[in-house]
Amino acid sequence: MDAADGGGTGLHAGVLDRLGALVAGGGLAPGTVLRADELVERYGVSRTVVREAVRVLESMGLVQSRRRVGTTVAPRERWNVHDPRVIRWRLDGPDRDDQLRSLSELRRGVEPVAAVLAASRATPEQCGELVGAVMDMAVHGRSGDFEAYLEADVRFHRTLLAASGNEMLAALDGVVAEVLAGRTRHHLMPARPEPAAIRLHGDVADAVRSGDAGAAEAAMRAILAEATAAMADVVGADPDPRT
Amino acid sequence: MDAADGGGTGLHAGVLDRLGALVAGGGLAPGTVLRADELVERYGVSRTVVREAVRVLESMGLVQSRRRVGTTVAPRERWNVHDPRVIRWRLDGPDRDDQLRSLSELRRGVEPVAAVLAASRATPEQCGELVGAVMDMAVHGRSGDFEAYLEADVRFHRTLLAASGNEMLAALDGVVAEVLAGRTRHHLMPARPEPAAIRLHGDVADAVRSGDAGAAEAAMRAILAEATAAMADVVGADPDPRT
DNA sequence: CTCTTGAATAAGTCATATCTATTTCGCACA
DNA sequence: TGTGCGAAATAGATATGACTTATTCAAGAG
Incomplete structure:
Protein backbone atom coordinates (compact mmCIF):
# COMPACT_ATOMS: atom_id res chain seq x y z
CA MET A 1 0.00 0.00 0.00
CA ASP A 2 2.94 2.30 -0.07
CA ALA A 3 5.09 0.91 -2.85
CA ALA A 4 2.44 1.06 -5.48
CA ASP A 5 3.14 1.35 -9.16
CA GLY A 6 6.29 2.00 -11.11
CA GLY A 7 5.91 -0.29 -14.05
CA GLY A 8 2.79 -2.12 -15.04
CA THR A 9 -0.17 -2.89 -12.92
CA GLY A 10 -0.12 -4.72 -9.64
CA LEU A 11 2.18 -4.59 -6.69
CA HIS A 12 4.66 -7.07 -8.02
CA ALA A 13 5.24 -4.96 -11.12
CA GLY A 14 6.15 -2.03 -8.94
CA VAL A 15 8.67 -4.01 -6.93
CA LEU A 16 10.02 -5.58 -10.11
CA ASP A 17 10.60 -2.22 -11.66
CA ARG A 18 12.27 -0.71 -8.65
CA LEU A 19 14.47 -3.70 -7.91
CA GLY A 20 15.27 -4.24 -11.57
CA ALA A 21 16.33 -0.65 -12.05
CA LEU A 22 18.50 -0.93 -8.98
CA VAL A 23 20.27 -4.07 -10.16
CA ALA A 24 20.49 -3.36 -13.88
CA GLY A 25 21.42 0.22 -13.18
CA GLY A 26 24.47 -0.98 -11.32
CA GLY A 27 23.20 0.13 -7.93
CA LEU A 28 24.12 -3.25 -6.49
CA ALA A 29 27.48 -4.84 -7.20
CA PRO A 30 27.44 -8.41 -8.55
CA GLY A 31 27.61 -10.83 -5.67
CA THR A 32 25.50 -8.70 -3.38
CA VAL A 33 23.02 -10.83 -1.49
CA LEU A 34 19.45 -9.83 -0.79
CA ARG A 35 17.36 -11.74 1.67
CA ALA A 36 13.66 -12.23 1.09
CA ASP A 37 12.40 -10.66 4.31
CA GLU A 38 14.75 -7.74 3.81
CA LEU A 39 12.96 -7.03 0.54
CA VAL A 40 9.60 -7.61 2.18
CA GLU A 41 10.42 -4.94 4.71
CA ARG A 42 12.04 -2.53 2.27
CA TYR A 43 9.14 -2.48 -0.15
CA GLY A 44 6.36 -3.04 2.32
CA VAL A 45 4.79 -5.95 0.49
CA SER A 46 4.21 -9.61 1.23
CA ARG A 47 6.49 -12.52 0.50
CA THR A 48 4.31 -13.58 -2.41
CA VAL A 49 4.88 -10.29 -4.19
CA VAL A 50 8.61 -10.33 -3.53
CA ARG A 51 8.92 -13.88 -4.72
CA GLU A 52 7.19 -13.12 -8.00
CA ALA A 53 9.37 -10.09 -8.64
CA VAL A 54 12.52 -12.02 -7.80
CA ARG A 55 11.46 -14.86 -10.06
CA VAL A 56 11.11 -12.52 -12.99
CA LEU A 57 14.46 -10.90 -12.29
CA GLU A 58 15.94 -14.36 -12.10
CA SER A 59 14.42 -15.18 -15.48
CA MET A 60 16.20 -12.12 -16.85
CA GLY A 61 19.45 -13.40 -15.45
CA LEU A 62 19.87 -10.36 -13.23
CA VAL A 63 19.87 -12.34 -10.00
CA GLN A 64 20.07 -15.90 -8.86
CA SER A 65 18.31 -17.12 -5.79
CA ARG A 66 19.77 -20.04 -3.93
CA ARG A 67 18.59 -21.80 -0.83
CA ARG A 68 20.12 -20.96 2.43
CA VAL A 69 22.01 -18.09 0.77
CA GLY A 70 19.50 -15.58 -0.52
CA THR A 71 19.17 -14.00 -3.91
CA THR A 72 22.52 -12.84 -5.22
CA VAL A 73 23.10 -10.26 -7.92
CA ALA A 74 24.47 -12.00 -11.01
CA PRO A 75 27.48 -10.82 -13.01
CA ARG A 76 26.68 -8.87 -16.15
CA GLU A 77 27.65 -11.74 -18.45
CA ARG A 78 24.57 -13.62 -17.34
CA TRP A 79 22.13 -10.81 -17.94
CA ASN A 80 19.63 -11.07 -20.77
CA VAL A 81 20.92 -7.88 -22.32
CA HIS A 82 18.32 -8.07 -25.08
CA ASP A 83 15.37 -7.95 -22.74
CA PRO A 84 13.55 -4.68 -23.41
CA ARG A 85 13.23 -3.92 -19.72
CA VAL A 86 16.88 -4.57 -19.02
CA ILE A 87 17.73 -2.21 -21.86
CA ARG A 88 15.45 0.47 -20.48
CA TRP A 89 16.79 0.13 -16.95
CA ARG A 90 20.35 0.42 -18.18
CA LEU A 91 19.47 3.42 -20.30
CA ASP A 92 18.11 5.07 -17.17
CA GLY A 93 21.25 4.32 -15.21
CA PRO A 94 24.91 5.31 -15.30
CA MET B 1 5.50 -34.17 -6.44
CA ASP B 2 4.71 -35.50 -9.85
CA ALA B 3 5.61 -32.68 -12.18
CA ALA B 4 9.18 -32.36 -11.11
CA ASP B 5 11.90 -31.09 -13.39
CA GLY B 6 11.88 -30.02 -17.01
CA GLY B 7 14.06 -26.96 -17.00
CA GLY B 8 16.11 -25.77 -14.11
CA THR B 9 15.70 -26.74 -10.52
CA GLY B 10 12.58 -26.27 -8.49
CA LEU B 11 8.96 -26.96 -9.20
CA HIS B 12 8.23 -23.61 -10.77
CA ALA B 13 11.00 -24.10 -13.35
CA GLY B 14 9.39 -27.35 -14.39
CA VAL B 15 5.98 -25.82 -14.83
CA LEU B 16 7.51 -22.82 -16.57
CA ASP B 17 9.26 -25.02 -19.06
CA ARG B 18 6.27 -27.17 -19.81
CA LEU B 19 3.83 -24.31 -20.09
CA GLY B 20 6.29 -22.17 -22.01
CA ALA B 21 6.97 -24.88 -24.53
CA LEU B 22 3.25 -25.35 -24.95
CA VAL B 23 2.56 -21.68 -25.59
CA ALA B 24 5.66 -20.73 -27.57
CA GLY B 25 5.43 -23.97 -29.51
CA GLY B 26 2.04 -22.93 -30.75
CA GLY B 27 0.16 -25.58 -28.80
CA LEU B 28 -2.29 -22.97 -27.58
CA ALA B 29 -3.84 -20.47 -29.97
CA PRO B 30 -3.54 -16.79 -29.04
CA GLY B 31 -6.56 -15.77 -27.01
CA THR B 32 -6.83 -19.08 -25.22
CA VAL B 33 -7.56 -18.57 -21.55
CA LEU B 34 -6.01 -20.56 -18.77
CA ARG B 35 -7.40 -20.36 -15.26
CA ALA B 36 -5.10 -20.59 -12.29
CA ASP B 37 -6.72 -23.55 -10.56
CA GLU B 38 -6.88 -25.37 -13.85
CA LEU B 39 -3.10 -25.15 -14.05
CA VAL B 40 -2.81 -26.10 -10.39
CA GLU B 41 -4.71 -29.26 -11.12
CA ARG B 42 -3.01 -30.03 -14.41
CA TYR B 43 0.51 -29.81 -13.05
CA GLY B 44 -0.18 -30.97 -9.55
CA VAL B 45 1.48 -28.04 -7.85
CA SER B 46 0.36 -25.26 -5.56
CA ARG B 47 -0.93 -21.85 -6.55
CA THR B 48 2.35 -20.30 -5.47
CA VAL B 49 4.24 -22.29 -8.06
CA VAL B 50 1.73 -21.63 -10.81
CA ARG B 51 1.74 -17.93 -10.07
CA GLU B 52 5.50 -17.68 -10.34
CA ALA B 53 5.59 -19.59 -13.60
CA VAL B 54 2.81 -17.48 -15.06
CA ARG B 55 4.55 -14.30 -13.96
CA VAL B 56 7.69 -15.27 -15.80
CA LEU B 57 5.74 -16.18 -18.91
CA GLU B 58 4.02 -12.84 -18.64
CA SER B 59 7.38 -11.11 -18.44
CA MET B 60 8.29 -12.84 -21.68
CA GLY B 61 5.15 -11.49 -23.27
CA LEU B 62 3.81 -14.98 -23.94
CA VAL B 63 0.70 -14.54 -21.83
CA GLN B 64 -1.18 -11.78 -20.11
CA SER B 65 -3.07 -12.39 -16.92
CA ARG B 66 -6.06 -10.22 -16.14
CA ARG B 67 -8.36 -10.22 -13.22
CA ARG B 68 -11.64 -11.94 -13.53
CA VAL B 69 -10.59 -13.30 -16.93
CA GLY B 70 -7.65 -15.59 -16.46
CA THR B 71 -4.29 -15.69 -18.14
CA THR B 72 -4.71 -15.38 -21.87
CA VAL B 73 -2.20 -16.45 -24.48
CA ALA B 74 -0.80 -13.33 -26.13
CA PRO B 75 -0.45 -12.84 -29.90
CA ARG B 76 3.00 -13.45 -31.31
CA GLU B 77 3.69 -9.75 -31.85
CA ARG B 78 3.95 -9.29 -28.11
CA TRP B 79 6.38 -12.12 -27.50
CA ASN B 80 9.95 -11.34 -26.50
CA VAL B 81 11.28 -13.22 -29.49
CA HIS B 82 14.85 -12.55 -28.41
CA ASP B 83 14.52 -14.31 -25.10
CA PRO B 84 16.78 -17.36 -25.21
CA ARG B 85 14.11 -19.60 -23.76
CA VAL B 86 11.47 -18.44 -26.19
CA ILE B 87 13.90 -19.17 -29.01
CA ARG B 88 14.61 -22.63 -27.67
CA TRP B 89 10.93 -23.45 -27.20
CA ARG B 90 10.15 -22.38 -30.73
CA LEU B 91 13.05 -24.34 -32.09
CA ASP B 92 11.61 -27.40 -30.38
CA GLY B 93 8.17 -26.80 -31.84
CA PRO B 94 6.57 -26.77 -35.27
C1' DC C 1 -33.70 -0.58 -26.51
C1' DT C 2 -30.23 1.62 -23.53
C1' DC C 3 -28.19 2.61 -19.37
C1' DT C 4 -27.32 1.70 -14.61
C1' DT C 5 -26.45 -1.19 -10.88
C1' DG C 6 -25.34 -5.11 -8.33
C1' DA C 7 -24.03 -9.88 -7.89
C1' DA C 8 -20.81 -13.41 -9.28
C1' DT C 9 -16.23 -14.59 -10.34
C1' DA C 10 -11.38 -15.25 -10.62
C1' DA C 11 -7.16 -13.25 -10.10
C1' DG C 12 -4.41 -10.43 -6.74
C1' DT C 13 -2.62 -9.98 -2.17
C1' DC C 14 -1.46 -11.29 2.43
C1' DA C 15 -0.23 -14.25 6.28
C1' DT C 16 1.24 -18.52 8.15
C1' DA C 17 2.72 -23.17 8.49
C1' DT C 18 5.68 -26.77 6.88
C1' DC C 19 9.27 -28.77 4.01
C1' DT C 20 13.88 -29.14 2.22
C1' DA C 21 18.37 -28.12 0.63
C1' DT C 22 22.58 -26.16 2.03
C1' DT C 23 25.77 -24.24 4.83
C1' DT C 24 28.33 -24.17 8.89
C1' DC C 25 30.20 -25.62 12.95
C1' DG C 26 31.55 -28.98 16.30
C1' DC C 27 33.20 -33.30 17.50
C1' DA C 28 35.64 -37.43 16.69
C1' DC C 29 39.25 -39.79 14.66
C1' DA C 30 43.60 -40.17 12.31
C1' DT D 1 46.84 -30.23 13.63
C1' DG D 2 44.28 -31.70 9.79
C1' DT D 3 40.48 -34.22 7.72
C1' DG D 4 35.89 -35.81 7.54
C1' DC D 5 31.39 -36.99 9.08
C1' DG D 6 27.12 -35.50 11.04
C1' DA D 7 23.88 -32.58 13.51
C1' DA D 8 21.80 -28.20 13.90
C1' DA D 9 20.54 -23.83 12.13
C1' DT D 10 19.18 -20.98 8.37
C1' DA D 11 16.58 -19.19 4.59
C1' DG D 12 14.43 -20.10 0.55
C1' DA D 13 10.60 -23.34 -1.57
C1' DT D 14 6.09 -24.96 -1.33
C1' DA D 15 1.41 -25.34 0.32
C1' DT D 16 -2.84 -23.46 1.95
C1' DG D 17 -6.56 -20.57 3.75
C1' DA D 18 -8.52 -16.06 4.17
C1' DC D 19 -9.51 -11.84 2.31
C1' DT D 20 -9.50 -7.93 -1.39
C1' DT D 21 -10.42 -5.89 -5.69
C1' DA D 22 -11.29 -5.35 -10.39
C1' DT D 23 -14.00 -6.97 -14.20
C1' DT D 24 -17.69 -9.00 -16.40
C1' DC D 25 -22.33 -10.04 -17.18
C1' DA D 26 -27.00 -9.96 -16.51
C1' DA D 27 -31.11 -8.27 -14.42
C1' DG D 28 -33.96 -4.46 -13.82
C1' DA D 29 -35.20 0.38 -14.24
C1' DG D 30 -35.88 4.15 -17.31
Missing part, protein backbone atom coordinates in the same frame (compact mmCIF):
# COMPACT_ATOMS: atom_id res chain seq x y z
CA ASP A 95 25.58 2.82 -18.11
CA ARG A 96 23.56 4.98 -20.42
CA ASP A 97 26.36 5.97 -22.79
CA ASP A 98 27.86 2.49 -23.02
CA GLN A 99 24.43 1.07 -23.60
CA LEU A 100 23.69 3.54 -26.35
CA ARG A 101 26.98 2.68 -28.03
CA SER A 102 26.18 -1.06 -27.88
CA LEU A 103 22.74 -0.45 -29.29
CA SER A 104 24.11 1.72 -32.07
CA GLU A 105 26.52 -1.00 -33.12
CA LEU A 106 23.76 -3.58 -33.06
CA ARG A 107 21.62 -1.31 -35.15
CA ARG A 108 24.46 -0.91 -37.62
CA GLY A 109 24.27 -4.61 -38.29
CA VAL A 110 20.53 -5.05 -38.21
CA GLU A 111 19.18 -2.23 -40.30
CA PRO A 112 21.07 -2.96 -43.52
CA VAL A 113 19.77 -6.51 -43.46
CA ALA A 114 16.29 -5.23 -42.79
CA ALA A 115 16.62 -2.98 -45.82
CA VAL A 116 17.72 -5.89 -47.99
CA LEU A 117 14.86 -8.08 -46.85
CA ALA A 118 12.32 -5.28 -47.09
CA ALA A 119 13.25 -4.78 -50.73
CA SER A 120 11.75 -8.17 -51.52
CA ARG A 121 9.01 -8.35 -48.90
CA ALA A 122 7.59 -4.89 -48.23
CA THR A 123 3.88 -4.50 -48.92
CA PRO A 124 2.61 -1.53 -50.94
CA GLU A 125 1.16 -0.10 -47.74
CA GLN A 126 4.54 -0.25 -46.06
CA CYS A 127 6.18 1.40 -49.06
CA GLY A 128 3.66 4.19 -48.80
CA GLU A 129 4.32 4.55 -45.10
CA LEU A 130 8.05 4.82 -45.78
CA VAL A 131 7.55 7.54 -48.36
CA GLY A 132 5.18 9.39 -46.07
CA ALA A 133 7.67 9.27 -43.21
CA VAL A 134 10.40 10.69 -45.44
CA MET A 135 8.11 13.50 -46.50
CA ASP A 136 7.38 14.32 -42.88
CA MET A 137 11.08 14.30 -42.12
CA ALA A 138 11.67 16.79 -44.92
CA VAL A 139 8.88 19.07 -43.78
CA HIS A 140 9.80 19.11 -40.10
CA GLY A 141 13.50 19.18 -40.87
CA ARG A 142 13.04 22.43 -42.75
CA SER A 143 10.87 23.94 -40.05
CA GLY A 144 13.34 22.93 -37.34
CA ASP A 145 10.78 21.01 -35.28
CA PHE A 146 13.02 18.43 -33.64
CA GLU A 147 10.25 16.53 -31.91
CA ALA A 148 8.25 16.03 -35.05
CA TYR A 149 11.36 15.21 -37.04
CA LEU A 150 12.35 12.55 -34.54
CA GLU A 151 8.89 11.06 -34.63
CA ALA A 152 8.96 10.79 -38.40
CA ASP A 153 12.46 9.32 -38.28
CA VAL A 154 11.37 6.67 -35.80
CA ARG A 155 8.32 5.93 -37.90
CA PHE A 156 10.51 5.38 -40.94
CA HIS A 157 12.87 2.95 -39.26
CA ARG A 158 10.09 1.14 -37.45
CA THR A 159 8.24 0.60 -40.69
CA LEU A 160 11.36 -0.62 -42.42
CA LEU A 161 12.02 -3.17 -39.70
CA ALA A 162 8.44 -4.38 -39.91
CA ALA A 163 8.71 -4.58 -43.69
CA SER A 164 11.66 -6.93 -43.37
CA GLY A 165 9.14 -9.64 -42.66
CA ASN A 166 11.39 -10.93 -39.91
CA GLU A 167 9.91 -10.78 -36.45
CA MET A 168 13.29 -10.84 -34.75
CA LEU A 169 14.33 -7.74 -36.65
CA ALA A 170 10.95 -6.12 -36.17
CA ALA A 171 11.22 -6.65 -32.42
CA LEU A 172 14.25 -4.39 -32.38
CA ASP A 173 12.15 -1.35 -33.19
CA GLY A 174 12.36 -0.24 -29.60
CA VAL A 175 16.13 -0.32 -29.77
CA VAL A 176 16.21 1.86 -32.85
CA ALA A 177 13.70 4.28 -31.39
CA GLU A 178 15.76 4.53 -28.23
CA VAL A 179 18.96 5.21 -30.12
CA LEU A 180 17.36 7.88 -32.25
CA ALA A 181 15.71 9.52 -29.27
CA GLY A 182 18.93 9.34 -27.29
CA ARG A 183 20.80 11.02 -30.09
CA THR A 184 18.33 13.89 -30.10
CA ARG A 185 18.30 14.16 -26.33
CA HIS A 186 22.07 14.25 -26.22
CA HIS A 187 22.11 16.96 -28.84
CA LEU A 188 24.13 14.90 -31.23
CA MET A 189 22.01 16.22 -34.03
CA PRO A 190 23.18 19.12 -36.15
CA ALA A 191 21.35 22.37 -35.57
CA ARG A 192 19.31 21.65 -38.63
CA PRO A 193 18.90 18.05 -39.88
CA GLU A 194 21.20 17.35 -42.78
CA PRO A 195 19.41 17.47 -46.11
CA ALA A 196 21.78 14.67 -47.10
CA ALA A 197 20.36 12.41 -44.39
CA ILE A 198 16.83 13.03 -45.55
CA ARG A 199 17.83 12.32 -49.13
CA LEU A 200 19.36 9.01 -48.06
CA HIS A 201 16.14 8.02 -46.32
CA GLY A 202 14.37 8.78 -49.55
CA ASP A 203 16.86 6.62 -51.41
CA VAL A 204 16.11 3.70 -49.10
CA ALA A 205 12.38 4.13 -49.62
CA ASP A 206 12.78 4.26 -53.38
CA ALA A 207 15.08 1.24 -53.46
CA VAL A 208 12.70 -0.78 -51.30
CA ARG A 209 9.79 0.18 -53.50
CA SER A 210 11.61 -0.85 -56.65
CA GLY A 211 12.90 -4.04 -55.07
CA ASP A 212 16.55 -3.06 -55.40
CA ALA A 213 18.09 -4.80 -52.42
CA GLY A 214 21.62 -3.64 -53.14
CA ALA A 215 20.68 0.01 -53.36
CA ALA A 216 18.53 -0.21 -50.24
CA GLU A 217 21.40 -1.68 -48.29
CA ALA A 218 23.90 0.85 -49.57
CA ALA A 219 21.71 3.80 -48.70
CA MET A 220 20.95 2.41 -45.26
CA ARG A 221 24.62 1.86 -44.58
CA ALA A 222 25.27 5.44 -45.56
CA ILE A 223 22.66 6.62 -43.06
CA LEU A 224 24.27 4.58 -40.31
CA ALA A 225 27.78 5.68 -41.24
CA GLU A 226 26.74 9.28 -40.83
CA ALA A 227 25.13 8.56 -37.48
CA THR A 228 28.21 6.69 -36.30
CA ALA A 229 30.48 9.52 -37.32
CA ALA A 230 28.34 12.09 -35.53
CA MET A 231 28.28 9.99 -32.39
CA ALA A 232 32.03 9.31 -32.40
CA ASP A 233 32.67 13.02 -32.07
CA VAL A 234 30.99 13.20 -28.70
CA VAL A 235 30.97 9.80 -27.01
CA GLY A 236 34.52 9.21 -28.25
CA ALA A 237 33.86 5.71 -29.46
CA ASP A 238 36.27 3.60 -31.44
CA PRO A 239 38.30 5.32 -34.16
CA ASP A 240 37.19 3.16 -37.02
CA PRO A 241 34.88 4.92 -39.46
CA ARG A 242 35.25 1.97 -41.84
CA THR A 243 34.67 2.42 -45.56
CA ASP B 95 7.94 -23.26 -35.93
CA ARG B 96 11.39 -24.70 -36.11
CA ASP B 97 12.09 -23.92 -39.76
CA ASP B 98 10.67 -20.41 -39.66
CA GLN B 99 12.60 -19.73 -36.51
CA LEU B 100 15.83 -20.95 -38.04
CA ARG B 101 15.26 -18.72 -41.04
CA SER B 102 14.66 -15.69 -38.83
CA LEU B 103 17.77 -16.46 -36.84
CA SER B 104 19.83 -16.90 -39.98
CA GLU B 105 18.75 -13.52 -41.25
CA LEU B 106 19.55 -11.91 -37.93
CA ARG B 107 22.92 -13.57 -37.97
CA ARG B 108 23.53 -12.25 -41.46
CA GLY B 109 23.31 -8.75 -40.06
CA VAL B 110 25.10 -9.27 -36.81
CA GLU B 111 28.20 -11.21 -37.71
CA PRO B 112 29.64 -8.79 -40.27
CA VAL B 113 29.43 -6.00 -37.73
CA ALA B 114 31.03 -8.22 -35.15
CA ALA B 115 33.87 -8.88 -37.58
CA VAL B 116 34.36 -5.17 -38.19
CA LEU B 117 34.42 -4.39 -34.48
CA ALA B 118 36.63 -7.35 -33.66
CA ALA B 119 39.22 -6.07 -36.10
CA SER B 120 39.84 -3.14 -33.82
CA ARG B 121 39.12 -4.71 -30.45
CA ALA B 122 40.15 -8.37 -30.43
CA THR B 123 42.77 -9.28 -27.86
CA PRO B 124 45.80 -11.36 -28.87
CA GLU B 125 44.31 -14.29 -26.97
CA GLN B 126 41.12 -14.04 -28.97
CA CYS B 127 43.07 -13.87 -32.22
CA GLY B 128 44.89 -17.02 -31.19
CA GLU B 129 41.60 -18.71 -30.38
CA LEU B 130 40.24 -17.79 -33.80
CA VAL B 131 43.26 -19.23 -35.56
CA GLY B 132 43.08 -22.36 -33.44
CA ALA B 133 39.41 -22.85 -34.26
CA VAL B 134 40.12 -22.53 -37.98
CA MET B 135 42.87 -25.10 -37.72
CA ASP B 136 40.52 -27.50 -35.96
CA MET B 137 37.92 -26.91 -38.67
CA ALA B 138 40.49 -27.80 -41.30
CA VAL B 139 41.59 -30.95 -39.50
CA HIS B 140 38.13 -32.29 -38.76
CA GLY B 141 36.81 -31.15 -42.12
CA ARG B 142 39.36 -33.33 -43.84
CA SER B 143 38.68 -36.30 -41.59
CA GLY B 144 34.93 -35.92 -42.08
CA ASP B 145 34.14 -35.70 -38.37
CA PHE B 146 31.00 -33.59 -38.45
CA GLU B 147 30.59 -33.29 -34.71
CA ALA B 148 34.09 -32.01 -34.15
CA TYR B 149 33.86 -29.74 -37.18
CA LEU B 150 30.65 -28.20 -35.86
CA GLU B 151 32.22 -27.67 -32.47
CA ALA B 152 35.18 -25.85 -33.96
CA ASP B 153 32.87 -23.80 -36.15
CA VAL B 154 30.80 -22.74 -33.16
CA ARG B 155 33.94 -21.93 -31.23
CA PHE B 156 35.12 -19.70 -34.04
CA HIS B 157 31.92 -17.69 -34.26
CA ARG B 158 31.48 -17.51 -30.52
CA THR B 159 34.98 -16.12 -30.13
CA LEU B 160 34.43 -13.61 -32.87
CA LEU B 161 31.26 -12.31 -31.25
CA ALA B 162 33.04 -12.02 -27.91
CA ALA B 163 35.92 -10.22 -29.60
CA SER B 164 33.54 -7.60 -30.91
CA GLY B 165 33.66 -6.10 -27.45
CA ASN B 166 29.92 -5.59 -27.62
CA GLU B 167 27.91 -7.49 -25.08
CA MET B 168 24.72 -7.32 -27.11
CA LEU B 169 26.46 -9.01 -30.00
CA ALA B 170 28.24 -11.45 -27.72
CA ALA B 171 24.91 -12.44 -26.18
CA LEU B 172 23.83 -13.75 -29.58
CA ASP B 173 26.32 -16.59 -29.43
CA GLY B 174 23.55 -18.99 -28.57
CA VAL B 175 21.69 -17.95 -31.69
CA VAL B 176 24.67 -18.59 -33.91
CA ALA B 177 25.38 -21.91 -32.27
CA GLU B 178 21.77 -22.95 -32.75
CA VAL B 179 21.80 -22.01 -36.42
CA LEU B 180 25.02 -23.86 -37.08
CA ALA B 181 23.85 -26.92 -35.19
CA GLY B 182 20.51 -26.82 -36.94
CA ARG B 183 22.21 -26.72 -40.29
CA THR B 184 24.21 -29.81 -39.45
CA ARG B 185 21.24 -31.63 -37.99
CA HIS B 186 19.17 -30.87 -41.05
CA HIS B 187 21.94 -32.18 -43.26
CA LEU B 188 22.32 -28.90 -45.08
CA MET B 189 26.04 -29.40 -45.05
CA PRO B 190 27.83 -30.82 -48.09
CA ALA B 191 29.11 -34.34 -47.67
CA ARG B 192 32.52 -32.89 -46.99
CA PRO B 193 32.87 -29.32 -45.67
CA GLU B 194 33.85 -26.94 -48.44
CA PRO B 195 37.53 -26.09 -48.38
CA ALA B 196 36.39 -22.66 -49.56
CA ALA B 197 34.41 -22.14 -46.36
CA ILE B 198 37.37 -23.03 -44.22
CA ARG B 199 39.58 -20.69 -46.20
CA LEU B 200 37.10 -17.86 -45.67
CA HIS B 201 37.15 -18.47 -41.93
CA GLY B 202 40.91 -18.21 -42.09
CA ASP B 203 40.59 -14.96 -44.02
CA VAL B 204 38.41 -13.54 -41.26
CA ALA B 205 40.90 -14.58 -38.61
CA ASP B 206 43.79 -13.04 -40.53
CA ALA B 207 41.92 -9.81 -41.18
CA VAL B 208 40.93 -9.49 -37.54
CA ARG B 209 44.50 -10.11 -36.45
CA SER B 210 45.86 -7.47 -38.81
CA GLY B 211 43.12 -5.02 -37.91
CA ASP B 212 41.69 -4.88 -41.42
CA ALA B 213 38.03 -4.23 -40.74
CA GLY B 214 37.02 -4.10 -44.39
CA ALA B 215 38.58 -7.44 -45.21
CA ALA B 216 37.11 -9.04 -42.10
CA GLU B 217 33.66 -7.88 -43.02
CA ALA B 218 33.98 -8.99 -46.63
CA ALA B 219 35.14 -12.46 -45.70
CA MET B 220 32.40 -12.83 -43.11
CA ARG B 221 29.78 -11.76 -45.59
CA ALA B 222 31.09 -14.35 -47.99
CA ILE B 223 30.72 -17.04 -45.32
CA LEU B 224 27.15 -16.02 -44.67
CA ALA B 225 26.29 -15.76 -48.35
CA GLU B 226 27.38 -19.33 -48.80
CA ALA B 227 25.35 -20.48 -45.83
CA THR B 228 22.30 -18.60 -47.08
CA ALA B 229 22.60 -20.15 -50.52
CA ALA B 230 22.90 -23.64 -49.09
CA MET B 231 19.87 -23.11 -46.88
CA ALA B 232 17.76 -21.64 -49.66
CA ASP B 233 18.02 -24.90 -51.58
CA VAL B 234 16.21 -26.87 -48.92
CA VAL B 235 14.04 -24.61 -46.79
CA GLY B 236 12.99 -22.73 -49.91
CA ALA B 237 13.49 -19.30 -48.43
CA ASP B 238 13.28 -16.06 -50.31
CA PRO B 239 14.78 -15.94 -53.81
CA ASP B 240 17.18 -13.11 -53.18
CA PRO B 241 20.80 -14.20 -53.11
CA ARG B 242 21.84 -10.54 -53.02
CA THR B 243 25.18 -9.39 -54.33
